[in-house]
Amino acid sequence: MPDAAAKRKRRFKENVYGAVARVPAALANRHRLELLDLISQRPRTVQDLAAEAGVTVANASQHLGVLARCGLVSVERRGTYAFYRAADPAVYRLLVELRAVAESVDHEIVAAERAYFGERDPGIATYDAAQDIIADRRAALLDARPREEYEAAHIPGAVSVPLEALRSKKFALPRAKRYVVYCRGPYCVFADEAVALLRRRGLDATRLALGPAEWVAAGGEVDRVG
Amino acid sequence: MPDAAAKRKRRFKENVYGAVARVPAALANRHRLELLDLISQRPRTVQDLAAEAGVTVANASQHLGVLARCGLVSVERRGTYAFYRAADPAVYRLLVELRAVAESVDHEIVAAERAYFGERDPGIATYDAAQDIIADRRAALLDARPREEYEAAHIPGAVSVPLEALRSKKFALPRAKRYVVYCRGPYCVFADEAVALLRRRGLDATRLALGPAEWVAAGGEVDRVG
DNA sequence: GTCATATTCAAGAGAGTTCTTGACTTCCGA
DNA sequence: TCGGAAGTCAAGAACTCTCTTGAATATGAC
Numbered sequence: 152m153p154d155a156a157a158k159r160k161r162r163f164k165e166n167v168y169g170a171v172a173r174v175p176a177a178l179a180n181r182h183r184l185e186l187l188d189l190i191s192q193r194p195r196t197v198q199d200l201a202a203e204a205g206v207t208v209a210n211a212s213q214h215l216g217v218l219a220r221c222g223l224v225s226v227e228r229r230g231t232y233a234f235y236r237a238a239d240p241a242v243y244r245l246l247v248e249l250r251a252v253a254e255s256v257d258h259e260i261v262a263a264e265r266a267y268f269g270e271r272d273p274g275i276a277t278y279d280a281a282q283d284i285i286a287d288r289r290a291a292l293l294d295a296r297p298r299e300e301y302e303a304a305h306i307p308g309a310v311s312v313p314l315e316a317l318r319s320k321k322f323a324l325p326r327a328k329r330y331v332v333y334c335r336g337p338y339c340v341f342a343d344e345a346v347a348l349l350r351r352r353g354l355d356a357t358r359l360a361l362g363p364a365e366w367v368a369a370g371g372e373v374d375r376v377g
Numbered sequence: 378m379p380d381a382a383a384k385r386k387r388r389f390k391e392n393v394y395g396a397v398a399r400v401p402a403a404l405a406n407r408h409r410l411e412l413l414d415l416i417s418q419r420p421r422t423v424q425d426l427a428a429e430a431g432v433t434v435a436n437a438s439q440h441l442g443v444l445a446r447c448g449l450v451s452v453e454r455r456g457t458y459a460f461y462r463a464a465d466p467a468v469y470r471l472l473v474e475l476r477a478v479a480e481s482v483d484h485e486i487v488a489a490e491r492a493y494f495g496e497r498d499p500g501i502a503t504y505d506a507a508q509d510i511i512a513d514r515r516a517a518l519l520d521a522r523p524r525e526e527y528e529a530a531h532i533p534g535a536v537s538v539p540l541e542a543l544r545s546k547k548f549a550l551p552r553a554k555r556y557v558v559y560c561r562g563p564y565c566v567f568a569d570e571a572v573a574l575l576r577r578r579g580l581d582a583t584r585l586a587l588g589p590a591e592w593v594a595a596g597g598e599v600d601r602v603g
Numbered sequence: 604g605t606c607a608t609a610t611t612c613a614a615g616a617g618a619g620t621t622c623t624t625g626a627c628t629t630c631c632g633a
Numbered sequence: 634t635c636g637g638a639a640g641t642c643a644a645g646a647a648c649t650c651t652c653t654t655g656a657a658t659a660t661g662a663c
Contacts, residue, residue, distance in 0.1 A: 161431055163493040167564060168407040170486045171479040178401035180621085181394040197640060205387055210622060212641060222482030231630050231639040241481050245474040252471045253397040256448030256464070260396045267389040338393060406651085423610060436652055438611060457609040457660045 177221040178249065182206055183214045186235075190224055191243060191364040192296065192335055193303030194236035243368040250337070264338075271343065274358030275331065278369035281306070281359055290329040292359070295341040302376040304363045306333065314341045317348055329355045336362030403447040404475065408432055409440045412461075416450055417469060417590040418522065418561055419529030420462035469594040476563070490564075497569060500584030501557065504595035507532070507585055516555040518585070521567040528602040530589045532559065540567045543574055555581045562588030 178184060185204045189195060195203075201211035215235050218224045223242050227234045237243065254260050265271075275281055284290050285308045294301045294309040301311035312322055312332075324330065330349055334341035342358045349356035363373050404410060411430045415421060421429075427437035441461050444450045449468050453460045463469065480486050491497075501507055510516050511534045520527045520535040527537035538548055538558075550556065556575055560567035568584045575582035589599050 159493070163489060164411055164431075164564070165407065166489045167486055168410045170483050170489070171476060172405055172407050172410055174475055174479045174482065175401035175404035176620095179398055179405045181391060181398050182621095184394045184398055185390055198638095205390075207623075208640075209624080209642090212639095213622085216641080223478075228640095233640060239478070239481060241474070241478045245471075245478045248467070248471040248474045249400055250397060252449075252465070252467045253400045255467050256400065257396050260393055263389060263392045263396070267385070338390070402650095408651095424608095433653075434610075435612090435654080438609095439652085442611080454610095459610065 173221060174223070174245075177217055177223055178245075180214065180217075182210070183218055184246075186211065186214055187218065187223065187237070187242075187246065188336070188338070188364075190235050191237045191246070192300045192362070194227065194234040196232050196234060200235065237364075240367045243364045247365055247368040268340065268343065272346065272358055274342075274346075274360045276360040278361070278366070278371065281331075281361060281366070284331045284359070287329075289327075290331055291324075293330055293332045293345065295332050295334045295345040296339075300335070304373040304375055306361075306363060306366050307372060307374045309333070312345070314345050317345055324349070324354060326354065329357070331357050331359050333359035333361060336360075336365055399447060400449070400471075403443055403449055404471075406440065406443075408436070409444055410472075412437065412440055413444065413449065413463070413468075413472065414562070414564070414590075416461050417463045417472070418526045418588070420453065420460040422458045422460060426461065463590075466593045469590045473591055473594040494566065494569065498572065498584055500568075500572075500586045502586040504587070504592070504597065507557075507587055507592070510557045510585070513555075515553075516557055517550075519556055519558045519571065521558050521560045521571040522565075526561070530599040530601055532587075532589060532592050533598060533600045535559070538571070540571050543571055550575070550578075550580060552580065555583070557583050557585050559585040559587060562591055 178187075182204055186200055189200055189203055197212050197215060198208055200215070201208045204211065206214070215224065215226075215233075219226055219235070223238055224235050225238045227236065275284065284292060285306070292306060292309040293312045294305050295312060295314045295317070297313050297315070298311055301309070301313075305311070314334075316322060332342045332345045332349070334345075337360055339362065342360075346356045346358045361369075367373060404413075408430055412426055415426055415429055423438050423441060424434055426441070427434045430437065432440070441450065441452075441459075445452055445461070449464055450461050451464045453462065501510065510518060511532070518532060518535040519538045520531050521538060521540045521543070523539050523541070524537055527535070527539075531537070540560075542548060558568045558571045558575070560571075563586055565588065568586075572582045572584045587595070593599060
């Protein structure tokens, strides 16, 4: 290869790989990953996110700025509030693949999950199986997350039954149905608890181990309220 | 939530997100991304990779060590040589998604590609379309990469026609067929050049814009020689 | 054994990241 | 208009990452 062409190729590769590397650089931080996961449930303010992720407001703002500058989240300003939201379904897919690789590569993660969740019912874990549930008229899909998250995005056909409401027995559920409950995703405990609660009441309940983010990553659509 | 449970949850999140973040940290470097792309074609030695990626041997060794410690590549030692190879199809999927997000988020990348490749024939770019080609008996799938890469892994049914050999007219190809040519992947120029060459000889040639890595990421199997 | 070769290791200068702190800007309601 | 609240900005200490250099290790050929 002539020298000039080789140099041109080298510069091209440096540019492209350098630009691509900015994305994993933005993801290469504990707090930013957690913030992204929180954002993927619904748009949230900086304070709110900071409190939930256990960091200071200023620090959360800086991390969110990194994600926004990279295009992984977008901001909508309303008054003094800044609502951060996930930018693109492609980001969900990336996060799902990232988690898959991390779990297959680092057994510590699976061990930590087991230590935290105990012997967990694996439940329904694939997109196709979840679609069968939606099609089945004798099954009911329940969303165990807080109502605001259901309103922002939920799996089509799901009914909002927040765990808190379920705990305080605000719901009377017919006995004949098969209940399938989902929550935020694999690291969320709401659906596990809802399933346990429903079973204690003698109902047929199963966990769906996907949240709306995983649903979108697999190619699904989500509904919103209003 | 009681205080102890909240603390336990926080510690769990710190552990899990901290561990997951190690994967993007390993990917957050120009050279490591390029090395991974090279490795994904076939197992290669440190020297070889260092030369192709334009870094010193010691530096390449250190970057490869980072990838290996993270489990993204594996090493096989033969004599004084160390052959690095890609560890898992999940890694290919992650890289494909990473590139997709980077391109959708950073228009500079697309601009750099256009500047380098010119107005490029998009060719066939989906897994399904590629499978139709393989099934079509009047089409022939050609692999334009160097023979060693074909031998390490190629799309089933492909014939090895290295660009170098094609240039020196070592191949007599029947005129009646439709030729579909692939190479290393979207940032590789071999297939573009092969298609141009075949067309100049009056043959019906199209580029397939997937390499074996993208093929595997989409769920395909690959064949190897020997 | 000796030598050349492939790779890794170790130390250190320089650059980049992270988190805290306190100040600053902007918006809204009283 | 003022005060409070939400968010951002700026500077700096502590830490981590990167790349170079030269040495160390290990293997195979002679």
